[in-house]
Amino acid sequence: MPIKSVSKKTKTQVNIQKNQITKGDVVRRLVELPEAIFQAEQNVLNASLNLDQAKANLEARKTDLLLGKDENIKIDGKNAETRAAQLNEATKEEQAQVEKAEEELARLRLELNKLNNEFRALQAVAGLLGVVAA
Secondary structure (H helix, E strand, O other), X not given: OOOOOOOOOOHHHHHHHHOXXXXXXXXXXXXXXHHXXXXXXXXXXHHHHHHHHHHHHHHHHHXXXXXXXXXXXXXXXXXXXXHHHHHHHHOHHHHHHHHHHHHHHHHHHHHHHHHHHHHHHHHHHHHHHOOOOX
């Protein structure tokens, strides 16, 4: 009776085998990524513009309040600290919009960075695999 050779695979080897990528997968993703990166750049640009608009809205609201253009809210503190506190209280909604826009911009920048990192990593993998443009 012949003796069978049994090789033990490490957990890492098994995971690598389950997640194998082919040269075709690398090439396909390298072709797709520039468009995805372009879209992500557009999203970052739009989010940046939205943040600028939110900041402008906040400043306009503060100006209107200081000039007394809102009949329902009076900024009438005796000193700068009191007026600043009143402005802060009266512009909570606008401040929340600025914070939301900042968070969205940060999230979209992370997504763009992820795509750029993936592109560079795949370029390195393509070099290691000897993938060349036809």
